[in-house]
Amino acid sequence: MASKIINNIRWFLPSQDREKNSEYDEIVVSSRIRIARNLADLPFELKMKHNHCEQLLELLKNVLTGKLKGKFFGMENLSMLDKESLLECYLISPAFLKSEKPSALFITERGNVTVMINEEDHLRIQSLSHGLNFPEIASEAFEVETTIGEELIYAFDKKYGFLTSCPTNIGTGLRASVLLHLPALVFTNEVEKVLKGAVQIGMAVRGLFGEGSDTKGNLFQISNQQTLGMKEEELIDTIVKLAHMIIDIEMKARDVIMNKARYEFEDKVARSLAVLRSARIISSDEVLNLVSAVRFGVGTGFIKDVELDTLNEIILVSRPANIQIYFGEVLEEYERDVKRAEYIRKRLQAEKK
The missing domain is CATH 3.30.590.10 (Glutamine synthetase/guanido kinase, catalytic domain)
Known part of the structure; x- marks a missing residue:
């Protein structure tokens, strides 16, 4: 599926x-x-x-x-x-x-x-x-x-x-x-x-x-x-x-941000990527916010080992109906959050290879 x-x-x-x-x-x-x-x-x-x-x-x-x-x-x-x-x-x-x-x-x-x-x-x-x-x-x-x-x-x-x-x-x-x-x-x-x-x-x-x-x-x-x-x-x-x-x-x-608050933003970007790579349960809205931070990191050159295409894919596949079709299962909200986290972990792991 x-x-x-x-x-x-x-x-x-x-x-x-x-x-x-x-x-x-x-x-x-x-x-x-x-x-x-x-x-x-x-x-x-x-x-x-x-x-x-x-x-x-x-x-x-x-x-x-x-x-x-x-x-x-x-x-x-x-x-x-x-x-x-x-x-x-x-x-x-x-x-x-x-x-x-x-x-x-x-x-x-x-x-x-x-x-x-x-x-x-x-x-x-x-x-x-x-x-x-x-x-x-x-x-x-x-x-x-x-x-x-x-x-x-x-x-x-x-x-x-x-x-x-x-x-x-x-x-x-x-x-x-x-x-x-x-x-x-x-x-x-x-x-x-x-x-x-x-x-x-x-x-x-x-x-x-x-x-x-x-x-x-x-x-x-x-x-x-x-x-x-x-x-x-x-x-x-x-x-x-x-x-x-x-x-x-x-x-x-x-x-302006990179001149005045570089480390704060780089910290936010790094933490967001770490959560995406390790989370065991995650909502679709949380994915959007975390991917936004990582996308910013890619755009500023801070993140070099994640492709924009991967982030684009994660944005859409992580949506509630899409994640169910991806796994070929009808899932309740909690189950979707678990499967979503599993998909993102594996997708980002594949990106590193």
């Missing part, structure tokens, strides 16, 4: 055709492009009836499986544990997990592009990557969007652009987001000011799993809110420039 989880998080680990770790991969944990689309010939979400949902699924199944390489899943055929795992791997949204409508998911062969069918809109196409990698994932997402659009007609208005269920997505229907690791800004109490500035220029700031989720492990998700009146390239360029600006501020905060 471990291979099933590793397959679901392939997008979070380097591909052979990409540089293993770029300069900013410790701070920019991941990038995502999400495109909302609706079909012109079917009612939108609020007016959809069961037969409309089934019709949509059949149309999309024929197009996706006929034109693209990947797997098509009817969500009703998946267990709740499998669905929760897909959420923890960022392959579906929280809203899609909770949906009671007939719905389906398509995952491309590479594993980093998914199509959610019957989410808030008829289609939610998203492409994911570790690090700051918008050109590649935007190209992949729009390739899927174009393939579908060649077979089916999207709901489109000459004045407003692509029509969506929620007015905040109308226009391009595009959201570009980055997941940033900002421990120095949190430690120096500057993070609220920086993120408030992002909100003031039209960005949304959310937690680890998007809208409605808490911020944990010094991880913050930032995305555009405006989708109307700008081209797709302009929206992506805006989020990339903002990401670089926040990276610069985070790096300056790190310089």
